[in-house]
Amino acid sequence: MLENYKELVEIMEAYFKIRRRKGVxxxxxxxxxxxxxxxxxxxxxxxxxxxxxxxxxxxDVLTITESITLARERIIxxxxxxxxxxxxxxxxxxxxxxxxxxxxxxxxxxxxxEIFENYLETGGYLAYLNGMLTTKDVILTIKSDILTLGxxxxxxxxxxxxxxxxxxxxxxxxxxxERSGVSVPRVxxxxxxFEALHILLQIPFRDEGGRIIERKDRKFIIRDPLIARALAxxxxxxxxxxxxxxxxxxxxxxxxFGEVFYFRTDKYEIDAAAKGIKIGVKARRIxxxxxxxxxxxxxxxxxxxxxxxxxxx
Numbered sequence: 001m002l003e004n005y006k007e008l009v010e011i012m013e014a015y016f017k018i019r020r021r022k023g024v025x026x027x028x029x030x031x032x033x034x035x036x037x038x039x040x041x042x043x044x045x046x047x048x049x050x051x052x053x054x055x056x057x058x059x060d061v062l063t064i065t066e067s068i069t070l071a072r073e074r075i076i077x078x079x080x081x082x083x084x085x086x087x088x089x090x091x092x093x094x095x096x097x098x099x100x101x102x103x104x105x106x107x108x109x110x111x112x113x114e115i116f117e118n119y120l121e122t123g124g125y126l127a128y129l130n131g132m133l134t135t136k137d138v139i140l141t142i143k144s145d146i147l148t149l150g151x152x153x154x155x156x157x158x159x160x161x162x163x164x165x166x167x168x169x170x171x172x173x174x175x176x177x178e179r180s181g182v183s184v185p186r187v188x189x190x191x192x193x194f195e196a197l198h199i200l201l202q203i204p205f206r207d208e209g210g211r212i213i214e215r216k217d218r219k220f221i222i223r224d225p226l227i228a229r230a231l232a233x234x235x236x237x238x239x240x241x242x243x244x245x246x247x248x249x250x251x252x253x254x255x256x257f258g259e260v261f262y263f264r265t266d267k268y269e270i271d272a273a274a275k276g277i278k279i280g281v282k283a284r285r286i287x288x289x290x291x292x293x294x295x296x297x298x299x300x301x302x303x304x305x306x307x308x309x310x311x312x313x
Contacts (some may be wrong), residue, residue, distance in 0.1 A: 221246075254274070
């Protein structure tokens with residue numbers, strides 16, 4: 001119900017007066033979805049920087065939640081040295097292993113295949129699984145975030161449509177610009193927006209010597225199956241299972257290691273590589289020969305592979 005950041009500051013100042021009067025020494029304070037306020041970062045900067053400097057939060061736990069991360073680095077930079085024991089927590093959709101344990105505690109291949117089919121549809125979003133979210137809701141939320149960032153939803157739709165068109169193959173920014181009908185700088189700009197919204201991930205080319213070759217085409221993946229289906233619906237595209245298989249494996253490796261790459265030659269392609277793991281993801285078994293250190297997994301093996309990837313605590 002707040003119209004601007006000044007009202008947020010006024011509420012906090014009023015709260016401190018109340019707690020002084022009541023003798024309250026410590027509080028858990030939650031500022032939920034602060035990015036919905038115009039110039040929200042001005043209010044957040046005042047609350048965190050000004051009030052912490054005046055030792056207002058010594059006994060408190062302050063939690064600030066937001067859905068749009070594009071401006072976060074600028075805000076954190078302004079708060080340098082003022083986080084105390086605080087930390088940044090990024091909440092991601094459920095991994096396949098987490099999703100699997102909603103239905104079963106013990107792993108079984110037959111059950112994993114069935115659950116994986118559901119995961120392809122629902123992604124890692126409990127709200128969708130519980131019938132509280134639809135793909136149309138997802139589309140509206142993404143469009144709202146794009147508008148909040150001052151961007152065009154039509155350009156965003158065209159760029160994401162171009163990415164889906166070429167998936168899962170690597171592509172250059174120039175090719176994406178030609179397909180979407182906008183300039184290369186504009187394509188880069190909107191890809192940055194999708195990355196900031198945790199929708200998209202770029203996968204660069206890494207050669208056999210371990211060098212990342214920036215000038216090479218790169219792969220772009222949509223990071224969750226539900227988001228992928230919603231964006232395809234918005235862009236009026238179709239996404240095959242083979243594309244989703246590859247995207248899911250790449251995303252899980254990225255979550256595990258914080259990086260993921262691809263590599264290809266005239267003879268074979270490594271769809272996902274990270275920390276010594278090299279994987280070719282195929283919808284069905286193929287006869288092509290791969291080097292011995294490359295693991296080739298198809299639809300039947302993917303659930304077990306994903307399940308066995310464990311996240312660092």
